[in-house]
Amino acid sequence: MTGATPLAGRPENGPAFSSVTARLDHLDELFGDPWDDANPVGFAALLQADERAEPSPDAEKVLDTYCLNAEFVPADHGGRFHDMETFADIMRTVWRRDPCLGLGYGFSSFIAGVNVWAAGSIDQQADVAELLLSNRRVASAYHELAHGNDFSRAEFSARRSGREWVLNGRKEVITNLYRADALVLFARTDEALGSRSHSQFLVPRDALTDDRIDFLPRFPSSGMRGVNLGGAVFSDCRLPEKALLGREGSGIETALRSFQLTRLALPAMGLGIVDTGLRTALACGLDRRLYGRRVAEIPPVRSTLAGVFADLLMADAFCRVVARQLRVAPDQTPVTASAVKYLVSRLLIDAMDELRGVIGARAYLRQGPYGIFQKLARDLAPAGFGHASRAACQVTILPHLPRLARRSWFSDGPAPEALFGPSSSVPARVDFTSLLPGGTRTDNLSGTLVTLAAELAGPPGRLARRFREELAGLRRECAEMPPADLTIDASPAAYDLAARYTAVLAAAACLGTWWHARNAGVAFLAEEAWLCAALDRLAARMPGGRVLTHEERAESEQALFEQSLRRHEERRLFDLTARAIPG
Template identity: 55%
Template sequence: MNARGRMEKLEQSLGDPADPGSPLGFAAILAADERAEMFAEGERALDAYGLNAEFVPPEYGGRLTRLDDLAEIMQSVYRRDPCLGLGYGTSSFIAAVNVWTSADDEHRRTVAGLLLGNRRVASAYHELAHGNDMGRTEFEAMPGRGGLVLNGRKEVVTNIQRADALVMFARTDRRQGSRSHSQILVEKEGLAEGGLRYLPRFPSVGMRGVQLGGVEFRDCLIPGDSVLGTAGHGLEVAMRSFQITRTLLPAMMVGILDTGLRTAVGHALSRRLYGGVAADLPEVRSTLVGAFADLLACDCFGLVCARALHLLPRQTSVLAAAAKYAMSGVMSEAMHRLSIVLGAQSYLREGENGIFQKLMRDLLPVGFGHAARAACQMTILPQLPMLARRSWSTADPAPAGLFRQDADLPPVPFAQLSVTAGGQDSLSAGLAGVLEATSAGADRDERRVRDLAGRFLAELRELTETCADLPPGERTFAAGSDAYDLASRYTAVLMAAACLETWRHNRDDPFLGNPAWLIAALGRHAGRLDGRTPELPEDVEKTLYAELLDRHEKGVSFGLSSRRFAGGSR
């Protein structure tokens, strides 16, 4: 079955989440959230579907062929219950990516067997004392007694007790340096009694059903061949693997904004106000259309960066960090604005709008979970000078397949992912291409597109001048706020380029080829860059509002693919 067929199958197996009588619907999800429990019925449904097979490459019996398809499949889970998305699926995916990136065939088959058997694998990296500073990790896996001896703690780990195996980041050499850490695979079965103890769950505002616990090992012996890949290369493997997970997690979480927007639209159409409905108010309409445009921009950027992992694997250290940084900010801002439309209804924990408050809480980790937004800026910042000198004025444009949903993609090239982009950026090169492809004397919408492309191209040229000679002291974590702002501005340029190129390469598509969505998405994006609240042209807002209502009525996704969801009229 192809990916579109699997998306339809998953949607139908999970059913209409707005159905109050459904055992898999929002009412049941909210009840589980009130108990701070994982949604058991949802987990059973995902077991029956075999969701874990989506995380396993086909050579090991799974269905992981395209990362953009995986993002869309997981949007179907996240749009219902982000706890289910993270606690059932994504936590295992994060761990497994490290195995596909670095491990030998035996370790890969072990992890594939666990996942295909509906078991869980957890990624145990975090230590509260060090946060994102992985180079200071204290947890040890030192040689001794014929194997490796584990000592230390890991904290705030998803599924730490429920997982059958752990991918752990550990110090394997007490000497300082970049080769002092490795990744190890710890299978719980067979561990000596008393070798580990679980720490209490950490209470959280969002993701209440997800088990966020800790573990402590004391002189626990594991086999000596538990190291994944080459000993001492753990940090490098993590940096390469993060490129996949930093890209995919925000792309999956677009499903949260989809339901948030769907809830706000339903409320605005039914809420009686001043002799009409709330949706009749211009401010409310503008807010709904703005959130729709933001969702489209995020979906576009996430899927383009997912395809880049296939087509431009040596450039994705920058793209992945940019996707995580930009998308998390835009989606959080959009949900906040939608909460204003809902008013007091955005706080209710039950009823037809009760899911909104849970989604708003559960979206928060997209900005800091796994890797904080500041860590994403820090990934980009030291690469800016080389990008400015080597790419921004001279790079060849990205391949057309990066922007088309129907393009063929090669298998995920895990081994080709690089720790840095080496000064290469093909995506932003497309800004000049859009200018060349549009005419100053064309119709009004095309002139608007041209003006927006010119705005972001001018931003890139200004960044080129500023970043080419960025002082060494402004490329480190101790850089000033102006330097960090350069990284933020660059992410805005990359998102704009993704949207512009997607429009340019899909002129044959009835929706994507219509410049209205692009003008709205980039108009809002340019407004943020300029520090102002953007106002969309009246005709553009009218076109997008009609599209929004049509999709809401038909039960169609608000993303680029406008695929059919379970629920809505037919």
């Protein structure tokens, strides 16, 4: 890399677009109908590539043509990245077809790049922008198998030697290590304990001499087979002083800032997996007949399909609200982004498990019209292996709970309406300098919950008050948490408090989204059916169980089932956008 000046305009090798919808439609058109067996980048071809445990070269050419990497580069540096909501929609288009493409081709570069946008020098940012806009890759080397997600204990070291850094140690399970043109390396630069013990480095691949680095064999995996996973051992590998990313000792702080984007992005993109999973299950349920009728019309099956649809809508609402929060209230996202990763990643896995029951034995077939399901289910389970675990997200939330309980809950006002739908008052771009490593003191999402619980009647009101009561219980319990329960060694009961809080935040996001849609007159989203079904299922995950009566639940499920059939027949997405797609 050369230290070039920031690029201007659009990428030279990427198309220009008039709108976000145009970008989404163009990418879908390039991929074509995934169910067409003659399509070289359809599901049949992607399944064949998965059997070979390699990425589809034809599909990667599609992403080269579209210049997907431009979605990872801020507009100030010639790319197309503005906000996380748009980013998630673009990447969801890829994940709906092949999560291996989503992670292996692109998201791994985004994980590395966010650290550069958050802490890099002007020259480093320009270098990475130039690299990505040339359809090349950057790999993120954080993890060491000995320490898992506890990267603060990473032993890989970087020591000063004159005007150079000397690297020693092992890094394992690095996505695209063998194909990357640069690495973002996380290394210990101080033996002392504390938050200033580690730093990050931007390392051009050509700076790593062969006699100082020993590449480990590729790591095979049962899910994400097409993702290239590797590792390496560094022995006195020398780097120039300018390779340091940000200030010395700021590695953990930079990681905590960048995690607010990446922890949100993974489950938001993963919704594409469940979208295709639900479409596959509906197709199977409509094609098969049992007891003289279509399987999809059997009451328990219909209930399952409607329930997964409700969970998908709830998860999308939560993801979109926190994505807007990154621009509207970034001081709150250290907690809410971790809450999304914790709750939504579990919901997605549970959804695919439920859908497997609809498809039955066909869910394990590796070819044919339903063969894509088993691949998506396998790919979803390890989708976060290159990132923070759900337990790590709970650990991030824990130290904030006593402070929020004493100073915020039932005291803060509601979130601005711009958080729940399109609004001209939302800043156009994510400001990387506004991201904080921690210290959340405000929770306006819970303020929205408290406000609406006092105003709503009928089933929405009962559901809102159920979650308001949960928040009240959390306030009592969290205010008295002992210091020992604010760390990774916390008790199981403390971890459960963090889990319950994520459900309260998700409920608030759904209520705010529905309320905004009702005021704006947005079809379907203004209806009570999806809100009631989503919150009733969410309440079932907490102590106290569900809220709706049997009749109310049946009515909501029937409305959602009919809506899912319409979207399936009209080839529309099952998320909040209901956008038309090829097929």
